[in-house]
Amino acid sequence: MFEAKLTESTTIKRVLDAIKDLIQQANFDCSADGLSLQAMDTPHVCLTTMTLRSQAFEVYRCDRPLSMGINLSSISKILKCAASKDSVKIVADDEGADCAEFIFENESADRIAHFELKLMDIDSEHLSIPEDSDYQAIISMPSAEYRRIFSDLSIIGDTITIEINKNTACFSVEGDIGNGSLNLAQTDSADEKNPVTINVKEPVKMTFPGKYLNTFTKAVPISEFVTLCLTDGNPLAIEFSLPDEAGFVRYFLAPKIDQ
């Protein structure tokens, strides 16, 4: 038996919004620890991982691990039927269930909606992601700043270079119409309302596809802050963490490299 109830549908709606433009379908792996998925996009440029830990849920029961193959567009359609303040309960049989039940209940518990989502058999392979905490450079910024930087630059072109030196990050773009750049300095005071922090072991300069950096802005409502971790020649890791360590959405983006 798998049963998980979120107090408000907003949490899962936001998480799905952050991943559904990158992956069409994925296995939602349920375990005693929580709900998680990982999937690559078709061109194998971006890997998306998501975790909703058991403490994110008001009720969480997973007697034994199960994997629910879900079409992201379909689950999003069903969740559109939940108001943001409605609670969401997901129920599935852990013995080869062919559908999952979604129950939406309003705050006054006098309106209850039931939906069944057909599950799919998805043949996906799990990738082993190096737990590399030894990044050359880590920058944390308000997620609204992230949105502004990459929605602006990706309009100019798709080749975006991130260069991080001591206390400064430079984001630059080259496009057909011209180019542009933006420098962001570490904020001086720890009391600053919207701090930017930059930790550099070694300066790093890498280039990434702007289209993806812009798509990741869909995760901005999840989190007030975003962390970008860079190591020369390796995928960029971007993390949006849910409040109260309830979970996260992480993206790994392959760099553009010299031919």
Place this chain on the structure above:
Amino acid sequence: PKQQSTLLSFFSPK
């Protein structure tokens, strides 16, 4: 010019 790499060279299947 730079070329887009893929993740297949970085992450191995479990």
